[in-house]
Amino acid sequence: MSMKVLIVEDNLQNLYLVEFLLKSAGIATIAANNGQLGLELARKEQPALILMDLQMPEMDGYETTRQLKSDPNTCNIPVIGVSSYAMPSSRKAAIDVGMAAYIEKPLIPETFLSQLQPFLP
C-alpha cells in the first residue's frame, strides 16, 4: 500500500488547506472534489487513508463511505470522516457507516496529524 492520503472534499479552500497541512508533514496526497471521483480514485490509487468530507452535494460522505466499504477492493482502506463547520453531523452516524474515526472542524494543526497517525503505515 502506498503512503498516499486521498482527500475527498468539495470545498476548494478546505481542500487546499488539508493538502497543505499534509504536505507540510511530508505526506503525499491525491484529491477528489466529489464522492463519485473519490470512489474511482480509491480503487485506482489504493491510498493508505481517506479523509472524507461528510457534507457534499450529490453523493455525501456517508454514502461514499458505504460504497467504499461494500467494495472488496476498497473496504480495507481506513476512512476518517471530517465534519463541516456549520452543518450538524454526528460521530455515531460516521462510525455506523464504517468510518474508522471522526474529526470535527475547525482542524487544530497540532492535533490533526496525530489523529491521522494511527492509520498511516
Added chain:
Amino acid sequence: MKILCVEDDEASRYWLETLLKSQRHQVMCAADGRSALQALQQEDYDLIISDIMMPQMDGFDLCYQIKTNPFLSKIPFVFYSAAYTQPGDIEFALQLGADSFLVKPLLPENLLAEIHSVTSKAKLNQTARITMDQHEFLLGHAQRIGQKLEFLNQELHKASQKLQQTEYELSDTKKMLGLLVNHSSDAVLIVDRQGRFLSANSNLNVLLKRPAPISHLAQLLPAERYSELLAMLAADDKTPLDFHEVIIAGDCRIFITALPIHYQDQPALLIMLRNLGTYQQASNQRRLDQHVLKNLSEGVIITNAENRVIAVNPAFTRITGYSETDVIGKTPRILRSGKQKHGFYRHMWSSLLEDGEWQGELWNRRKNGELFPEWLFLSLIRDENNKILFHIGIFNDISVHEEARRHIEHLAHYDPLTDTPNRTLLRYRINEAVQAAEHSRQQIGLLFIDIDRLKNINESLGYPVGDEVIKAVCQRLQSFSRPGDTVGRHSDDEFLMLLNGIAHRNEITQIADSVINAINEPYLIDGREIYISCSIGIALYPEDGLTEATLVKNAGISLYKAKNEGRNHYLFYSPGMNKAAEDRIAMENALRQAITRNELRLVFQPQYRLRDEILTGCEVLVRWTNPELGEVSPSVFIPIAEESGQIILIGEWILRQACLQVRQWIQTGLPAINFAVNISAVQFGKPSLIAQVREILAETKLHPHLLELELTEGLLMRETQHTLETLRTFKKMGIQLSIDDFGTGYSNLAYLNRFSVDKLKIDQSFVRGLPHSANDLAIVQAIIQMAHNLSLTVIAEGVETEAQKELLTTYDCDIGQGYLFAKPLETHQFEAKLKALCQAKSCAIQ
C-alpha cells in the same frame, strides 16, 4: 508572529486560523471591524488580515481607521476578500494603505508567502501608507459599496431566474445584500427617480434623529440640492455622479452621497448617509488649526479676494514687527522693500493665478525699516466656481540663515561644549607652531590633559553634570594660557594645551603643577561639590618629536603612563615609554586570541546562605592563562577588554560557557543552582545583548530563573530609556538582576525600586571594615535594612573572617561569599561542592 484575523464568516475564519496556527503564529479572530479595533486597543499585533464585507464595520472602514491612527498605522494590513471583488476595489484598498490585496480562493503556500513578504517589508519600516483624506475616503467608500450593491442586486436578479437549481447561491447572495444594507452605522436607502424611497435600512431614522419617519428624498436635502441631483440624474445615468452634501441633524453633521444604480429593473439612486461626528468634534478641529497657526514658526498672512489682510499669526508679528491691528484691512504692499526688480510682482501674480501657488525669495521691510530676506510660499483658495476666496502667504525670515552659515563654520573648528578649538583646529595650530619654532629655534610644550574617571561622573551623576565638569575644567585650563598659546578639547575628556616659546623645561613643570592644583579645587555643580583630578602627559618640540603627529602621539603615551601610575600627576615623555605602550598592545592582541586558543576558563565563587551555611549559588568569574604572559589578573585584562571592545565577545563566551556548565550539572543530576554572571557597561550598551541572552538560554534550555545578571551601580544610574527597557525585558524573561559593589557609587535607592532589582551585593570594602569600623558597621546595617524594606536579597562580598560572618548573620544579611567559605573554585572543585550538597539532601535551593 501575532496575527489578527478579521472575518465574519465562521468557515473562513477557522480556515485562516488553522492555516496560520500550523505555522506557529499566534492567531486572534474578530468577526467585524469594530471588534477588531477593540482587540487592537488591548494588544499589539504584527499583522492584520481582513475580509472586506462584514457587518458593523467593513474592511475598508477598518483599514481607514487603522491607517489614520498614528498608533496603529505601522501594522501591516492585508485584505483577504471573498469572490465578490469589484473592479476598483484593489486600487481603493491600496490607496487606503493596505499592504496587499488577496482574493479567495488562494493556495495556502501563496497566502503564507504574501504574509511573509508583507511582514518582512514592515520590519524594514516599509509598511504602506494611506494616500487619501477623509473626504476622498467617504466618497470612494460609498462608491465601492454602491458598486457592490448593484453587483449583488444583479446577482440576485440572475439568481432568482435560476432559482430552482441555485437556491444555495441565492440565499448566500441575499445574505450578502442584507449585510450591505444593514451595513455599519451608515444609513443606506434606495430611491426612485422621483425621489421616493424604495428601501431604507433601520439606521436612517436613528441617524437623522427625527421623530417621524421620512419617505421622500426632498425631506432630506435642501430644495436646490435636491433638484440639482434629480437634474444630474436625468442628464446622464452612465457616469458615476460626483454628488455630496453635508446636512445637519441635531448636533451632528451628516455626509450624504448618491450613486445611480439599477434596482428592481428600474433606474434608481443609492443614497448613503454617514455621521461625521458632532459639532464638538468640529470645533476641536478648529481649535487644533488655530493652535497650529499660532505656534507655527513661519509667518502666515491671509488676505481676502480683494487682497486685504484678514488674518496674521504671531510669527508674522515677530518677523515683521507689524501687529495684527496694524495690518488688518490693509494690503500686503505695506511690507514691500522697493528692492525687487521691475516686473517681479507681476510675474509672481501671474504664476500664482495660473498655478494656484508660487514660491521664491524676496526682500521685504520690517516695521522698523530694516530690510530682510524671506522665503515666501503663496497659494490660493478658490470656491467650487473657481472664484478666489483667499490668498495665503507663508514665509520664513532667512536672514537668520546667514547667521547659521557663520555658526556652522564655527562648529567645524570649535568644540560646541567648551567653545575652544577642536581636534582639527588644534592640529592646525600645532603645525603652525612647529613651523614657526623651526625658524625661531624655540621649544614648544604640548600638554595632553585627561580628566581622571570622568566616566564615573557621567555614569553616576549623568552626562549633563559630566558636561558641566568639562566646561569648568576647560575654563581653568584657559586661565593658564598665555598670548599665543592654545587650549582645546581633543576628545571627550581629553584636552591639549600648546605652549609656545618655551625656554626651559622648568617653565612647563611650573605650569603643569599649577594646572593639577587648579583642577583639584572643588567644583560646585548643581549644588553639589565635586572633586576631580587630572593626569598630564608632556611632549616637547624638538626633543620628543618634529611633527605634529609624533608630538601628539608621544604626549599621549606619557599621559597613558601617568594614568597607570595612579593618576593626578604629570609625566614628561621618555623613549622607554614606547615599550610600555607596546606591551599593552601586545596584551590586547594576545587577548584577542584568548577565546580561540582556549586560554580562558571559568571559576565559581560559591555563595552561602548565612543562616545555615547552605550553598545557594555562585558567582561566575573568568580566568586567563597565556603561555607567554602567564596568569593575567582579571583586574588587568578586563579593563583592556572593555576599552578595546573585546568584552563583547568575552562576555558572550562567559555567559554561554556558564550556561552550558550549569546545564551539564543539572543533566548529571546535580542540583540546579543560581548562578550570577557579570555584565559590563560596554556589553549593556549593545542593543544585541537581549537577543544574545535569549539565544543562549534557548540554546542551553536553561530555566531563566537560574540566571542572575550582575550589573554595576553606575550602569543603572544612567537611567536611559535603553536601560529601563533592557532591564524590564530581562525581568519579563524571568532573569534575576543584582547590583554589584553596592555602596561604592552614588548609591540611589530610587532606582532599586524602579528597575525591580532582586539582589544587592554589599561591596567588600565595607565588609572588610567589620567588625571594628563603626562607620562601615553603620553602612552595612543601613544597606541591609533598606534592602529588606524593598524586599531585596542582600549578599555580602569578601567575607573573610568568622567575626564578619557572625556580625552579618546577626544583622540578618541573607547570603555571603568570600574566602572564609571558599575562594573561587575550579569547575571540578565546585562540582564536588554540588555533589556534597546533594548528598546532604539539603537541596533547599531557590
